[in-house]
Amino acid sequence: MQFLNSNKMSVDFIGKRRLFMMISAIAILIGIASLVVRGGLNYGIDFAGGTMVQVRFAKAVKSDSVRQALAGIDMGSASIQQFEGDAAHEFLIRVEKSKSGLVGLSDEIKMVLDRDFGAENVDIRRVEMVGPKVGKDLRRQGMLAILYALIGILIYVTVRFELRFALGAIVALAHDVMITVGVFALLDKEFSLPILAALLAIVGYSLNDTIVVYDRIRENMKGGGKANFVNIVNTSINQTLSRTILTSLTTVLVLISLFVLGGGVIHDFAFAMIVGVMVGTYSSIFIASPVVISMQPKKK
């Protein structure tokens, strides 16, 4: 079976590069605009600080009565979210504040839930408390992690290829990260530590695709002799196209399995990865190599 025969493909990707760059620029702008409109990312408690309690009740409970139970606690703004599907008696309670004492807000929450619904009906499945200081640290570390990954990649690709290739790769990666973050801003999805991990995995993954194309360009340049650089790049993208799409396909297949079956914690992580892998595949084809061409020194 074969979807695309790489020996017969000859789509003019480079000729239409302005169009694709426009599309990407618009996508990035939409992301930035939603960031501005929403006043920044919807940071989860990992980065913003706060307390989160995941609780399962033995019987059906309305989210209003959970809210009522919590009314007496001084905890800042709270969100109460009910899990979907068969775990219908399960709630995620997120509050803005956190306490550094031995008796935390989560203990207070448990107390009032025990009081209102009976201790035997309340199963506290998960508690996360992140103080404001740690949240700030994690945010800074996260930024640094992405920055260092990009620098490490820039160095490696420069050594193995050339600087202009490395710059093309970095532009493509920054593009992927910005669009994925933009999607999170647009959908107002929570941005947490696992999402940050997903971003780094996306960086690695998307680069993987880009490198395969670059490698082919390098190979064709050796053999090509007089051939025009633009043509070489275009041919290389065409030759690797079926592989690029196949690998993304298998990766997206497993990610869909994670997204659907992996459970609550993994759900958003898989979502970020799916977005990132698709954007990464797109950028490896339409962005990374065209950028290298734009940086090609102009010959007389």
Place this chain on the structure above:
Amino acid sequence: MIKSVKLRLAIVLATIVLALIYLFPTMGGSVPDWWGKIFPTEKIHLGLDLQGGIHLLMEVDVEKAMHASTDRMTASVQRILLEEKIKVSEVTQGETGTIKFILEDANALEPLQTFLEERFPIWNHMSTQGSLVLYRVSEKEKQRIEKLALDQAVETMRNRIDQFGVAEPEIRVQANNRILVQLPGVKDTRRAINLIGKTALLEFKLVNDQFDPAKISAAELGDNLEVLYEQTRDPETNAIVSKRPYVLEKKSLMTGEYIANANVRFNSQFGEPYVSLEFNSQGAKLFDQITAASVKRRLAIILDNNVYSAPVIQERISGGQAQVSGRFTAKEAHDLAIVLRAGALPAPIRILEQRTVGPSLGRDSIRNGFISMVVGFLLVVVFMVVYYRLSGLVANLALVLNLLFIMSILALAQATLTLPGIAGIVLTIGMAVDANVLIFERIREELHFGKTPRAGLDSGYGKAFLTIMDANITTLIAAIVLYQYGTGPIKGFAVTLSVGIISSLYTAIFVTRLVFDMVAERHPLKKLSI
């Protein structure tokens, strides 16, 4: 590349056997005795998010430790100044880490300075304004005190946790006076946090019965008296039910540092639990003196500024024994005995981060992770066979071996498997076939140019090899950065992703090539099923 097919086959079989040996303890519920004598018995560690447990990041309030330490130093400076007859009317701690001297007359300044330089070089002169002289503790000494407090806190916590009985706890010092504690499998979070984080400073102070604690004014309290409360908490809700005030003499006569042993006992009359204390010989002597000097007065027993009881001293107590009673549950008394035995923390702690996963969620996560792994695996396997036919089957064999190697490397390296770690493995399944996709696509191209199957295989593998290396090393860079900066479960993702990348290189290139070569050796390849 090694030419001999037999040698390569031997290598592959050997690695498979090795992997199975390392994986066996994790797979088989229990290993037979003889196994442990020859082979490793370590199982794959499950992270807190999978087996349930508590992750705590705490900060030691070193400022308080500094204050307490300066207080002690101030007292000893004062005592020696008195002996040396240097005319200083007041020696007190000013801001934390500074001592304030008030001179009786200006002539005392020089002897004071010489005395401090000789006897207490850790004190640096700050300023002199008339009769007011300020000294500050040196930066080096300050750091020493802070480090000592941190080390002591870790030691005490370790002691408490050991006595509480947690399997494989992890206690680590981190930057900025922070301590990370991970307790796998602990179910009662509140109890565990109380046990670890309680300062547990036990003090004995005399009750002053001349004043009515409800009415005493700040002026009457002065510098030497204080009001502390006996709080009774509802055992169910932990809410304070009643508060009874006491007027106490501020000076603590004795602290918990002299405790040699502490045990739970039950009151013979009502069967209520209490904690009986045994002092060491020094403590017994001190307690004897204290009780002898204050017969018929009330002696308050105070833990972390809460009065537990204040019995009247009926007679001098020389046996070196005391008891802490209050309204305890048996569990509370048990935990209190532990913290008193293990000693007080040198300073209070604050909880900066807490992550707790209950065992039921951990089980669900393992199940969900496993199911999504199996489904993801099946999707890829079916796709590969449909798309590449027999060659796809070879790639699938590599995929199975890849999973085997990932798991056995995790067992071998004693790595911790977390939920994001499982996600990393699932992701690896999708990405590991990439190497084979690259190779197969290349072979198809070569065949298209009219090469023979044999030559197509050779150049396909040859040309794809460098590409695969470059592509995977860059992903590895991202994974390593993630490992450096990730915390807890996220680290697990970085681990499985890195291990998966490395092992996929072996299975997707080395193993599949071997399979093709073995087939080619027996039947001359006329056509490649790819």
